[in-house]
Amino acid sequence: MxxxxxxxxxxxxxxxxxxxxxxxxxxxxxxxxxxxxxxxxxxxxxxxxxxxxxxxDRTNMIGVIVPTIRHPFFATLTAALQREFSARGLHTMLCSTADTDAGEAEYVDMLRRHMMDGIVMAAHTAHPVDYWTSIGRPVIAFDRYLGPGIPSIGSDHEQGGHMLADLLIRSGARHVVMVGGPRSQFHDLAAGGADTVGAGVHDTTFPTVRYYLTLERELTAAGVRYDYIEAGEVGDFEGYAIAVHRLFEWFGGVGDGRGEDTVDAIVSSDIGASYAVQEALRCGLRIPKDVQIVAYDGTYMADTAGVHLTVIRQDFEALAAAIAVRMTGLIEGESNGVCADGDSCVDLVPVSLLPGDSTK
CATH class of the missing domain: 1.10.260.40 (lambda repressor-like DNA-binding domains)
Incomplete structure (x- = not known):
């Protein structure tokens, strides 16, 4: 040799x-x-x-931890991340916490033992903030808040909420129903007090809930009725199907124009919106004349719903690029990758509204 x-x-x-x-x-x-x-x-x-x-002292390996690769959002994100990391000479090691027995603890242990150069944490974690801040090696949170000093990258969900509200209010919606994850996620850090929350800046580890909260706030100000139906955890596809079916059962006046229970607009992820299209067509409703449906994410799932959905699209390519830039900065020890102690260090990527045939 x-x-x-x-x-x-x-x-x-x-x-x-x-x-x-x-x-x-x-x-x-x-x-x-x-x-x-x-x-x-x-x-x-x-x-x-x-x-x-x-x-x-490099492995050129980045661990990417997601809840489940079955979900179209995380499938699309990880594909974009692999392209970005590969362009920088880095390899991706994927951990899907719901689909394997290996959780984030195994990956963190690999990071501590220098078997990986960094971790992108995109799954929910029950570990306290000091668990992540004590690792001492590159960790980036995606659409999560892990603690002060840990960089967080995600879409501008408040912007998304404003876009949704403006769209629905201008269309004359009277009763909006949102279908999403457990409501407990909205303030899952609130019980920890100001020290845990970060001096009141963060009260949730799920920044994605902010588009729901922003939408609810603006609908209230405009006098538009809204309801929220929980659909289970992010990988619970059956939970979304059941929640959407219950929506049409509970509010029997979906799209019929009668009474205060009439639902004329539905907002959910691409998966929930696709189920809503199926239920609406099954009930003989016209989209969008009888009921408007808006999807939030803009993955390939939105293209297979049966109608051309209106979506709030997250820019996966820009998100992956932002993560890769921040990660390479941390690995190389550059100042642009480091967050000061107590700094929330949040990079927000704009979302966009893509009109379709499911809204007026």
Missing amino acids: VGMRDVAKKAGVSLSTVSLVVNGTGYVSDDMRSRVTEAMRELNYIPNELARNLYR
């Missing part, structure tokens, strides 16, 4: 010079670099990637 000593002999240089060229460290003259490169080519020498990474 050809080794660096063979390359050094062939190129007529020292072993340390070959090491500098292979590892990309230190100064080597253009002439020396050319001689080493040519010798490597002639000898068909392939550098030992593992040894090189150990030398640099």
Whole structure:
């Protein structure tokens, strides 16, 4: 097997010079670099990637932890992340907490033992904030709040809530029903007090709930009635189907124009909105004349709903790029990747409204 000593002999240089060229460290003259490169080519020498990474204290491996890869949102996100990390010479190790026995603790242990260069945490965690802040190696929260000093990247969900409210109010909606995750997620940190919450800045580990809260606030101000139906955890597809079916049962006046219970607008994730389309068509309702349906996410699921859905689209490419830039900064020790103690360090990516045939 050809080794660096063979390359050094062939190129007529020292072993340390070959090491500098292979590892990309230190100064080597253009002439020396050319001689080493040519010798490597002639000898068909392939550098030992593992040894090189150990030398640099790098693995070029990023752990990405999501609730479930079955969900179209996380499938789309991880695909975008893999492209972004790959373009930067980084590999992705995926952990789907609901689909395997391995949870975030195993990945954190790998990070502590320098078996990975960083973690993107996109799943819910029951660990306290000091668990994440004590790791001492790169961790980025996606659409989560893990604690002060931990960077968080996600969509601007308050902007999304404003867009939803403006759309529904202008269309003349009178009764809006939202279908989403457990309401307990809206203030899941509130019981911990100001120290845990971060001096009142955060009262939830789920920033996504802010589009619901913003929508509710603006609907109230406009005098528009709204209700919220819980559909279970993010990976509970059956829960969304049941919740949407109950919506049409409980509010028997969906789309019929009679009485105060008449529901004329439904807001949910792409999955919930797709189920709502199925139920509406099953009931013989016209979309959007009888009932408007708005999806929040903008994944491929929205394109398979049966009608051209109006969506609030999250920019997956921009989200993945923001995560990759922040992660590489943390790995390289650059100041643009580091958050000051107590800094919420939140990067928000704008969302966009894509009109469709499911709203007026």
